[in-house]
Amino acid sequence: KEIKDIVPFSLLTLHNEKYNKLQQSGMSQGKMKALLHNQAIGHLLKKIAPNVPEAILIDQFAKEEVYYSYLNKESVVQTENVYFSTKAEGIHLAVAAASILARYAFIKHFDNLSKAAGFKITKGAGAKVDEAAARLIHEKGLECLPAFVKLHFANTEKAKRLVASKYRK
Incomplete structure (x- = not known):
């Protein structure tokens, strides 16, 4: 709860209906994640402007070349000083904070699904x-x-x- 009031972030939720439509159209989970990461990075860069981060670290879910191939028809927000690493939450606090925020949102979303159900x-x-x-x-x-x-x-x-x-x- 407290992190969201301290750390600049962009949180995107892909609701099940949209996920199902994209998946049924042939889009892979990897491509969905890449598109969401790209969009979130863009939102965050706008949010922190005029500040520019020294680097961007992505918790790797696909190899770098695969990630960028998923974005081949998109406007890629950032390509310079972008790094990929598995278990990136152990490398940089920003990724750990992002992971905590994502988990919090996931739990809240499940609470909402439970209410609806x-x-x-x-x-x-x-x-x-x-x-x-x-x-x-x-x-x-x-x-x-x-x-x-x-x-x-x-x-x-x-x-x-x-x-x-x-x-x-």
């Missing part, structure tokens, strides 16, 4: 997640799923099977 939505994978998705389908209908889940994950099919067996009338 009317029950606690489970994070992660496994039987509890399958059960929660099955309950969503049972209580709100299959058409609600795009707002709550990533449709291409295996949990979706498992939940559909659970509904068929558990909630059969």
Whole structure:
């Protein structure tokens, strides 16, 4: 809570509906992340202007050349002094702060999803997640799923099977 009032940042959330549309159109998770990182860096650079950072460190989710290939049709915000490293939160405090802010936003988003669902939505994978998705389908209908889940994950099919067996009338 306190970090967000001290550190300049840009937080972008890709809601499930938009994620599902992009994924169904053939876009990879890596490309989605690259586009969001590029956009967030642009927002942050505007926010801190006229100050310019000495460097930008990205917690590596793709190799540098792959990251930039994902942005080949985009206006790349910054290419000079941009570095990529796995476990970057252990290299620089800024990445650690970003990771904390992202986790906080993720938890708050799940709280909002739980409110919308009317029950606690489970994070992660496994039987509890399958059960929660099955309950969503049972209580709100299959058409609600795009707002709550990533449709291409295996949990979706498992939940559909659970509904068929558990909630059969």
